[in-house]
Amino acid sequence: MRAILVLLIIVVLVAIAAIxxxxxxxxxxxxxxxxxxSVKGGSAPAFNVQTANVSVGVENHVVQTPTVDVKKP
Structure with missing residues (x-):
């Protein structure tokens, strides 16, 4: 299989060089x-889509984060 692929690549390269x-x-x-x-008649499809209501809001929260102290020796 690999030999056929290599042979095909060589043939393509020779053809490109000849041109x-x-x-x-x-x-x-x-x-x-x-x-x-010629296109006559027909109609586009119709869809009825009902989606959920999404409400986006903002709430403030206090989050405690740990402190890291790095001391060089």
């Missing part, structure tokens, strides 16, 4: 165009 050095010339002979599509 870059001018050994292979790629030119476009016909322009591309999108297909014509």
């Amino acid at each position: 870059a050095l001018g050994f292979v010339n790629v030119s476009q002979t016909r322009t591309a165009s999108l297909p014509t599509i």
Whole structure:
């Protein structure tokens, strides 16, 4: 499997080098165009969504935190 992957990479690199050095010339002979599509009728889906009421408030609390003393020797 690894040998096939290495061989494929080598082939791609050789193709890129051939195009870059001018050994292979790629030119476009016909322009591309999108297909014509006709859409008639239909409707978008409808949804009824009910969500919970969320109230956000602020409360003040006193939190005791420990103190750390660092003493150098």
